Amino acid sequence: MSGTTAQRRDITAAANQRRFRDLMSSFPTGVAVVTSVDAEGAPRGMTCSSLTSVTLEPPTLLVCLRRGSATLAAVNTCGSFAVNLLHADGQHTAELFAGPDPDRFARVYWRRSPAGLPHLTDDSIAVADCRVAGLLDVGDHTVVLGQVGVISRSDGTPLLYGLRRFAAWPHQ
Ligand SMILES: Cc1cc2nc3c(=O)[nH]c(=O)nc-3n(C[C@H](O)[C@H](O)[C@H](O)COP(=O)(O)O)c2cc1C
Numbered sequence: 001m002s003g004t005t006a007q008r009r010d011i012t013a014a015a016n017q018r019r020f021r022d023l024m025s026s027f028p029t030g031v032a033v034v035t036s037v038d039a040e041g042a043p044r045g046m047t048c049s050s051l052t053s054v055t056l057e058p059p060t061l062l063v064c065l066r067r068g069s070a071t072l073a074a075v076n077t078c079g080s081f082a083v084n085l086l087h088a089d090g091q092h093t094a095e096l097f098a099g100p101d102p103d104r105f106a107r108v109y110w111r112r113s114p115a116g117l118p119h120l121t122d123d124s125i126a127v128a129d130c131r132v133a134g135l136l137d138v139g140d141h142t143v144v145l146g147q148v149g150v151i152s153r154s155d156g157t158p159l160l161y162g163l164r165r166f167a168a169w170p171h172q
Pocket of ligand 1 (some may be wrong): 027031046047048049050051064065066068070071072094095097098099139141161
């Protein structure tokens with residue numbers, strides 16, 4: 001038989017990951033950019049589709065952020081974060097905040113909220129400031145619970161992501 005036990009285990013793990021990615025690609029979501037402030041006071045942010053509502057009382061959501069992420073480190077330090085829900089024209093911003101550009105905030109219009117959190121006002125249909133209410137490490141990600149505070153809303157329809165591509169909300 002060819003291959004070591006460890007090699008066979010790696011191949012099985014890769015196949016399982018591929019099946020899991022396929023599964024989740026069939027579950028379309030909206031697209032958010034999670035933003036916070038790092039220890040030096042600089043804005044940090046990343047594209048995130050793992051946003052989920054958790055409870056109504058108190059209003060709580062969760063995001064799953066990869067461990068080792070600079071944004072997660074900032075959320076940990078700051079104790080709060082903003083969830084910027086991108087509008088249908090926000091694909092470029094979604095790609096920017098998921099890509100290798102080290103200077104993401106230099107390429108978008110943003111301002112600090114009264115709480116000091118970075119808001120991507122031009123790219124969002126809604127922004128919610130959240131206080132970290134819990135953290136749970138699960139494998140290669142950390143589940144971050146956020147208690148929702150101030151919410152601001154604008155006009156527009158949401159950007160969608162599914163089947164490994166972006167889409168706009170269909171016009172009615
Ligand atoms: C549509 C989309 C959704 C994503 N959702 C998540 C997510 O929920 N959690 C996550 O950790 N990474 C997610 N990513 C990947 C991160 O945006 C990407 O790894 C980013 O570079 C992380 O930023 P950081 O290195 O500053 O932490 C997503 C990427 C895309 C394009």
